[in-house]
Amino acid sequence: MAPGIVDPPQTAPTSDFAKASVGPKEAFIGGPQVFNKTAEEQGTEKQPPATHPKYLPVWDADTIYPPLEPFTHYEHGKDADPMSPELFHEATSVTELTPSTGSEVRGIQLSALTKQGKDQLALFTAQRKVVVFRDQDLADLPIREALDFGSYFGRLHIHPTSGAPKGYPEVHLVHRGADDNTAMGLLKSRTNTVTWHSDVTYENQPPGTSFLYVLDTPTAGGDTLFSNQAEAYNRLSPEFQKRLHGLRALHSGHEQAQNSKSRGSIVRREPVTSVHPVIRTHPATGEKAIYVNPQFTRHIVGYKQEESDFLLKFLYDHIALGQDFQARVKWAPRTVVVWDNRVTAHSATLDWANGQRRHLARITPQAERPTETSFEAHPEKGSELTENLVNGKNGVAT
Ligand SMILES: O=C(O)CCC(=O)C(=O)O
Numbered sequence: 117m118a119p120g121i122v123d124p125p126q127t128a129p130t131s132d133f134a135k136a137s138v139g140p141k142e143a144f145i146g147g148p149q150v151f152n153k154t155a156e157e158q159g160t161e162k163q164p165p166a167t168h169p170k171y172l173p174v175w176d177a178d179t180i181y182p183p184l185e186p187f188t189h190y191e192h193g194k195d196a197d198p199m200s201p202e203l204f205h206e207a208t209s210v211t212e213l214t215p216s217t218g219s220e221v222r223g224i225q226l227s228a229l230t231k232q233g234k235d236q237l238a239l240f241t242a243q244r245k246v247v248v249f250r251d252q253d254l255a256d257l258p259i260r261e262a263l264d265f266g267s268y269f270g271r272l273h274i275h276p277t278s279g280a281p282k283g284y285p286e287v288h289l290v291h292r293g294a295d296d297n298t299a300m301g302l303l304k305s306r307t308n309t310v311t312w313h314s315d316v317t318y319e320n321q322p323p324g325t326s327f328l329y330v331l332d333t334p335t336a337g338g339d340t341l342f343s344n345q346a347e348a349y350n351r352l353s354p355e356f357q358k359r360l361h362g363l364r365a366l367h368s369g370h371e372q373a374q375n376s377k378s379r380g381s382i383v384r385r386e387p388v389t390s391v392h393p394v395i396r397t398h399p400a401t402g403e404k405a406i407y408v409n410p411q412f413t414r415h416i417v418g419y420k421q422e423e424s425d426f427l428l429k430f431l432y433d434h435i436a437l438g439q440d441f442q443a444r445v446k447w448a449p450r451t452v453v454v455w456d457n458r459v460t461a462h463s464a465t466l467d468w469a470n471g472q473r474r475h476l477a478r479i480t481p482q483a484e485r486p487t488e489t490s491f492e493a494h495p496e497k498g499s500e501l502t503e504n505l506v507n508g509k510n511g512v513a514t
């Protein structure tokens with residue numbers, strides 16, 4: 117995209133907003149505020165202390181990680197029984213957030229899932245795109261156990277610029293404490309705080325099944341928005357779909373690293389770029405999905421600047437406007453949200469201003485290098501899958 121749009125919003129997706137909110141060395145880019153209180157100190161003022169202090173972020177400037185090595189990802193969703201018996205046998209309710217996108221599950225404990233249950237979780241998440249689990253114990257487990265749980269789904273990603281709980285670099289933290297003026301800073305130059313993205317798509321093997329769990333949340337606000345990128349693909353005309361197939365886009369982590377540096381914060385690994393297909397295929401469902409996002413995608417390979425900008429702008433607008441293929445997740449204590457980063461985009465909303473703490477932890481298993489399969493004239497497969505689930509064909513009372 118055009119130079120100039122890569123600034124503050126680009127730092128948002130991986131919660132650079134949030135991490136700017138604590139720690140003496142942090143100040144949000146574009147905002148005048150300098151945060152010179154620790155998260156614990158903030159707790160003594162406008163808001164109670166963090167309920168999970170072991171999850172407060174630290175920025176380890178001394179540890180530099182080497183480039184990520186390629187690895188072979190095993191997609192557990194492929195092994196899953198599509199009826200999901202082990203995942204749902206204790207479920208008390210499974211409801212849809214919207215018909216196409218998102219489900220909410222009650223009554224099961226993710227940390228107690230068997231291997232088969234985890235396989236089914238991977239598949240169900242790929243099918244529904246985002247799944248909200250209430251009353252979970254993940255945040256109360258030792259952090260190592262939470263990471264062990266997540267590592268079943270893929271090699272755990274270490275974020276290059278985010279704060280992490282001391283000793284657990286694989287946890288990516290979203291934290292906004294009292295006196296955090298991030299949203300105000302952002303709104304000086306933007307009309308809203310929405311920053312659609314899929315996580316770290318600049319990596320060669322970006323994340324797949326991803327976990328975000330809440331530690332503290334404001335009483336209202338701070339919802340997370342999800343867009344169903346497979347349904348976004350299905351909505352396009354076959355002719356337009358055909359045009360997108362075969363295209364590849366450049367994704368870059370350089371701007372995020374630069375933003376971090378310019379705030380005086382850390383870069384734990386040298387930034388990279390990757391070229392990925394614009395339309396990728398999910399390895400377990402076979403669904404095709406649009407795989408570009410305004411935070412990390414820079415350019416359509418082989419296109420001239422204006423051509424690339426034009427096409428990407430259309431795709432970004434299509435994703436943002438598609439409220440009929442999106443879902444909005446409301447956080448509540450003990451909520452874990454699982455999404456498939458290969459077939460979704462998401463955005464935080466920074467819409468509360470009462471100083472209440474918002475604190476979440478992300479566990480981010482990496483997946484396969486994105487691949488494309490060729491255009492098919494009848495791409496309704498994904499909708500059929502969704503219909504089966506909506507109609508209870510996964511064996512669960514809804
Ligand atoms: O804060 C949120 O709701 C989402 C943050 C985010 O983009 C992420 O953790 O990947």
Ligand SMILES: [Fe+2]
Nearest residue numbers: 129130314315
């Ligand atoms: Fe994100």
